[in-house]
Amino acid sequence: MSKLRMILFFYFVDYQRHNAEIAAFHLDRILDFRRVPPVSGRLVNVTSDILEVTSNADLESVFFVSPANNVCFFAKCLYMCKTEYAVCGNPHTLEGSLSTFLPSLSFAPRLSVPSPWIRSYTFTGKEGWEVNTAYCDSIKQLPPYNNPQRLLGVIDMAVFDFLIGNMDRHHYEIFTKFGDDGFLLHLDNARGFGQHSRDETTILAPLYQCCMLREGTWQRLNLLALPEYRLSDVMGESLSHDSLSPILTEPHLRALDRRLQTVLMVVRRCINVHGEEAVIQKKVKHILPITVHRHTSTLP
Ligand SMILES: Nc1ncnc2c1ncn2[C@@H]1O[C@H](COP(=O)(O)OP(=O)(O)OP(=O)(O)O)[C@@H](O)[C@H]1O
């Protein structure tokens, strides 16, 4: 397969996988990020659970019966949404993932922010991070990334995406309620867990270009590299509780251990160059303003 085909495969044709959404939720929790709303596997009857109960004409209109007599439906969107990409029951049942729906945008507003390490989605263009080795220095000057917490959130997300092999993190979302200190939501993980034999190290660009990592993340990653807490074992155990288990094949589980070693190696290299102080970022404690009560005492 040529390079071009590879890129084409990853960005435009790669299917979205329900098991990737499930596995990503479990991994995010094991990494102690807790930034993916809970996801679980479900066997859905597309006819009785969706078609027969919906009152939405748009949704009804995308259902059809395939030549093999399976009930299918496709999505309506600006691109990539055609009957060729339909999903079909067998003839009615279909495996899917169910994600906890976040509170409405009017109740809990959130922003969609383009990733500073977005990939070029054209064949001619190159993004800043791909050509400029000092890219992180310029990002650090710009709001909101001049707040280190925001940048550290982007770096955590890069570690997460590298482990699942997700090259499609074009945007991330953030609740506005928490201001600049808000956490990044890890939504839309369906393009993870594609090829277990391929490690796309450029997904780690925010980590190796900025050479910073939260101390908590560093500790957790080291813990999951110990034989008694091996990431693949903890993941396998966690995923075994899903009703669609098994969710990941053995090679995908083993790929997690291998990629974890790569992350640790990248951080160690940063530490060798810049020193631990500069790389491993300690949690900033919010110092509460202390009110000093002055007692006017009458001196003898
Ligand atoms: N658990 C959730 N609760 C509420 N809204 C969600 C949830 N997950 C995703 N969304 C919203 O649904 C929209 C589409 O989700 P998602 O990005 O997963 O789909 P997509 O088909 O991959 O879209 P895109 O092509 O833009 O990447 C997003 O705007 C996102 O904010």
Ligand SMILES: [Mn+2]
């Ligand atoms: Mn997407």
